[in-house]
Amino acid sequence: MTLDTYTPAQLSTLPAGEYFTLKEGSTIVYQKGDYDRTAKAWLCAKANDMNVERALKGTAVVFVGFTY
Numbered sequence: 001m002t003l004d005t006y007t008p009a010q011l012s013t014l015p016a017g018e019y020f021t022l023k024e025g026s027t028i029v030y031q032k033g034d035y036d037r038t039a040k041a042w043l044c045a046k047a048n049d050m051n052v053e054r055a056l057k058g059t060a061v062v063f064v065g066f067t068y
Contacts, residue, residue: 012058
């Protein structure tokens with residue numbers, strides 16, 4: 001059994017395509033997409049359903065460093 005280390009990071013610092021969660025230990029995984037200039041936010045799709053997108057500000061704290 002491996003224990004994942006969830007590391008907090010600011011969304012704007014992650015590269016495009018990076019996987020992350022919104023809460024530490026969450027099973028819902030998102031993938032960072034393109035920046036939407038009109039919304040002034042990053043479009044992030046659910047990893048298991050790319051049709052579901054969320055617009056998140058670059059200042060949002062997300063969690064990375066887990067095995068997906």
